[in-house]
Structures are given as structure tokens and as C-alpha cells.
Amino acid sequence: MNLCVCLVLGPLLVMHHVAAVRLELNNKNTSSSLPGNLTETASLKCQVFDNTGDEELIWYRGTRQVDVSSQNNVNSSHICVSPLSTEDNGVSFTCLLKRDNTVKISVILDVKYTPILEGESSVTVEVGKSAQLTCIVKANPQAEMTWKKNGVFVTMEKSRYKQYLDSDKFQLNIDKADKKDAGIYTCVAVANDGNATTTEKTFELVVEDKKDVLPVEAIAAAVVVGALVILFGLFARRETFFKPCMKNRHDTSL
Ligand SMILES: *[C@@H]1O[C@H](CO)[C@@H](O)[C@H](O)[C@H]1NC(C)=O
Numbered sequence: 001m002n003l004c005v006c007l008v009l010g011p012l013l014v015m016h017h018v019a020a021v022r023l024e025l026n027n028k029n030t031s032s033s034l035p036g037n038l039t040e041t042a043s044l045k046c047q048v049f050d051n052t053g054d055e056e057l058i059w060y061r062g063t064r065q066v067d068v069s070s071q072n073n074v075n076s077s078h079i080c081v082s083p084l085s086t087e088d089n090g091v092s093f094t095c096l097l098k099r100d101n102t103v104k105i106s107v108i109l110d111v112k113y114t115p116i117l118e119g120e121s122s123v124t125v126e127v128g129k130s131a132q133l134t135c136i137v138k139a140n141p142q143a144e145m146t147w148k149k150n151g152v153f154v155t156m157e158k159s160r161y162k163q164y165l166d167s168d169k170f171q172l173n174i175d176k177a178d179k180k181d182a183g184i185y186t187c188v189a190v191a192n193d194g195n196a197t198t199t200e201k202t203f204e205l206v207v208e209d210k211k212d213v214l215p216v217e218a219i220a221a222a223v224v225v226g227a228l229v230i231l232f233g234l235f236a237r238r239e240t241f242f243k244p245c246m247k248n249r250h251d252t253s254l
Pocket of ligand 1: 052054055074
């Protein structure tokens with residue numbers, strides 16, 4: 001009977017002992033995300049609870065340990081990320097017990113910022129080839145993206161223009177570029193920040209004539225033109241010759 005009680009309670013007591021010490025980060029006992037704005041300061045406070053003696057804390061930024069002074073690592077520890085940058089967005093900070101790394105708590109920084117647009121701003125394409133303009137967009141939260149051509153929004157439906165948004169790349173593909181496709185294109189980002197802050201970046205598309213025609217192609221072209229000239233000559237003669245007949249056929253088909 002006693003043995004039985006021990007077998008049941010033993011593991012529970014051990015579990016209770018291990019689980020006794022717990023952590024809170026910014027007064028939360030579960031991992032969470034922490035919103036902040038660019039250039040502001042993120043304040044992270046980790047506290048030990050239900051401990052019986054000194055508990056030393058350590059911090060990790062992602063996979064790298066953060067240096068914390070010995071005055072700032074017993075029972076509670078406070079670190080600041082200042083100023084918040086775009087690189088801090090999505091980064092996790094974890095507070096752990098030094099003696100038992102399984103006791104830990106994390107926070108993921110959610111740094112809000114208006115769109116930042118980049119990309120190769122001048123693109124040259126040969127007539128007939130497909131052109132691609134790539135606008136690299138960074139924003140949090142994600143922005144609404146559109147393209148303008150010479151100041152007018154580009155309509156994508158049933159046209160040679162197609163847009164794609166692939167993670168941070170907002171692309172405009174122009175199938176079989178034409179001389180009239182040349183111009184100034186604008187990548188427009190409207191932030192989901194409540195103010196619809198608009199950010200733009202312009203791209204220039206240059207459409208060049210075909211070049212580097214191989215001699216063999218030039219010869220082939222000359223042969224075709226020559227043949228057409230001869231055929232046209234024969235056809236013109238045929239047409240006059242058969243004129244009454246063709247006219248007649250035209251009448252009956254009506
Ligand atoms: C840490 O907490 C324990 C338990 O409450 C306490 O005995 C100890 O004095 C604290 N240490 C410091 C440096 O505050």
C-alpha cells in the first residue's frame with residue numbers, strides 16, 4: 001500500500017518540484033509577440049516566480065546569447081532594444097533559467113514600419129522580348145501594391161501586363177514588349193497603417209530595336225524578300241488574267 005502510494009506520488013512530486021519555478025516576460029506567462037514602432041524602444045522584462053533561492057537568468061536574441069550585467073540577471077532581468085529597426089522585426093528574444101534551459105519564455109518583436117521600396121530602376125529590353133520590372137518591398141504590416149504606367153494605374157486583365165507578388169518581390173511582367181511599352185513605371189505601396197501612407201518608386205523601361213542580327217538571318221530575310229517580289233509579280237499578272245472569272249465567282253457567292 002505504502003509502496004503503491006509512493007509510486008504514484010513520487011513522479012508527481014518530482015514534476016511539481018521541476019515545474020515550480022516559472023518565468024514571466026512583460027507580465028505574460030506564455031510566449032507572445034510585442035508590437036513596436038520603428039525608432040521606438042522595446043522594453044523586455046523577465047521575472048522568476050515561485051523560486052526558493054537566487055535564480056540566474058540568461059537572454060538570447062535569436063540563437064545568439066545577449067550579454068547582461070551581473071546586477072541585471074538574478075531573479076529578474078530587464079533589457080531594451082533601442083532604437084527598433086527593420087532588422088528587429090520578427091526577431092525572437094528568449095529569457096531562460098541558466099541552470100535549466102527548459103524553463104524559458106520568448107517574445108517576438110513585431111516592428112511596424114511603412115513600406116521601403118528598392119530595385120533596379122532602369123530596365124532595357126529588346127522589342128518582342130518579355131520585360132520584367134522588380135520592385136522589392138519591405139513593410140510591416142504588408143502593404144497594398146499596385147503599378148502605374150506614366151501615372152495611370154495599369155490594368156492587368158486580358159493584357160500583356162501581369163503582376164506577381166512573391167514574398168518581398170512585386171513584379172510587373174510585360175509579354176512581348178512593344179515600343180509603346182517604353183516609359184516610366186511606378187511601384188506604389190499603400191501602407192496598412194490606418195493612414196494609407198503611400199510610398200512610390202519609379203522605374204524606367206527602355207524598349208530597344210532588335211540588334212545583333214546574324215548574317216545567316218539577314219541572308220534568309222533577303223531570300224524571302226526576293227521570293228516574295230517574284231511571287232508578287234506573278235500574282236499581279238495572274239490577277240489581271242483571271243479578273244473576269246474571279247469577279248464572277250464573287251457575284252455568285254453573294
Ligand atoms: C531571489 O528570490 C529568492 C526567492 O524569493 C530570494 O530568496 C532571493 O533573495 C532573491 N535574490 C535577489 C538577489 O533578489
